[in-house]
Amino acid sequence: MPVLATITIVTLLFGGGSGISFLNPGSLRKQCKDNLDDSPAQEKALALVDELDQLAGQYNQAVAAALDTYVAGTQQETSAVYLAGQLAPFDEVRDATLRNIVEVRESMRKALTAEEWDKVFG
Numbered sequence: 001m002p003v004l005a006t007i008t009i010v011t012l013l014f015g016g017g018s019g020i021s022f023l024n025p026g027s028l029r030k031q032c033k034d035n036l037d038d039s040p041a042q043e044k045a046l047a048l049v050d051e052l053d054q055l056a057g058q059y060n061q062a063v064a065a066a067l068d069t070y071v072a073g074t075q076q077e078t079s080a081v082y083l084a085g086q087l088a089p090f091d092e093v094r095d096a097t098l099r100n101i102v103e104v105r106e107s108m109r110k111a112l113t114a115e116e117w118d119k120v121f122g
Helices: 002-014 025-035 040-074 080-111 114-121
Strands: none
Touching (some): 025 114, 040 114
């Protein structure tokens, strides 16, 4: 069930609809620069994109570390319980990072008007 929840969250946050992804800060930064006039909202949005950039890096590192641990663990005689125990710390990091990304997304939602949101994500 946690895997399904993670896939759903990642799909909704990072790949939904317009192609603008919260895990692709480069494209989001460009959208903010191109579609928001120089304003406090643009400044706040770009600061949030910088935060997302750091979080995306953390998320990607946790995923890569979990994969490396899994591959290393499967080269020995292992059980599912052993691998689950080895991967649990990385799951916690990914979970915390996803929660932080959701918080940044909500901050972005509050920082932009509905019209500004549509310009960036619409």
